[in-house]
């Protein structure tokens with residue numbers, strides 16, 4: 320697991336890239352009036368997007384509609400380029416519960432102008448993450464339940480079996496475009512139920528009861 324003096328169980332400290340997959344659940348694509356994709360939709364977050372429990376999720380000053388998206392994160396253990404689907408899981412060190420925080424109003428404006436989603440997706444604290452979950456604790460990443468509550472109310476619940484493009488496909492697809500490196504994180508998309516959060520809200524989320532996390536929302 321260790322590489323030099325670094326340990327991939329603290330992947331958020333590595334400064335590695337965060338590759339995000341969008342519209343990977345048909346029910347979520349439909350709730351935002353998007354077509355179900357025929358190939359993965361990709362975007363990136365910088366490592367400065369990471370936030371850990373104990374620190375707040377910050378609503379960007381330029382947004383008035385911040386959405387939660389609960390997602391399974393895949394932590395890369397062994398890097399590679401053009402990884403074959405058949406051996407893709409050999410490259411996985413483990414998993415993390417992730418939120419892809421999205422300034423939906425800003426994303427809608429970017430979409431309308433044909434601009435990239437960077438302002439909507441890549442701001443500081445846009446990627447809350449749980450503890451590292453060793454791969455042995457999730458024998459099948461294609462069959463785990465994701466859930467998210469806001470102030471105790473269930474807002475998102477889905478199973479990774481609903482993914483249009485499963486984890487081995489995503490690792491193979493992404494690595495054919497950009498080399499995957501040890502410590503990289505892939506966010507695999509969100510199921511339906513995304514909704515707004517505001518200052519002082521409390522978000523609780525889990526991958527079943529394998530790992531859970533709690534975050535508070537604050538404003539800049």
Ligand SMILES: O=C(O)/C=C/C(=O)CC(=O)C(=O)O
Pocket residue numbers: 339340341342343344347351353388419421426507508509
């Ligand atoms: O196309 C849209 O309106 C929104 C897409 C997303 O935000 C995609 C995701 O990040 C996702 O599906 O998880």
Ligand SMILES: [Mg+2]
Pocket residue numbers: 339340341388390419508509
């Ligand atoms: Mg997302």
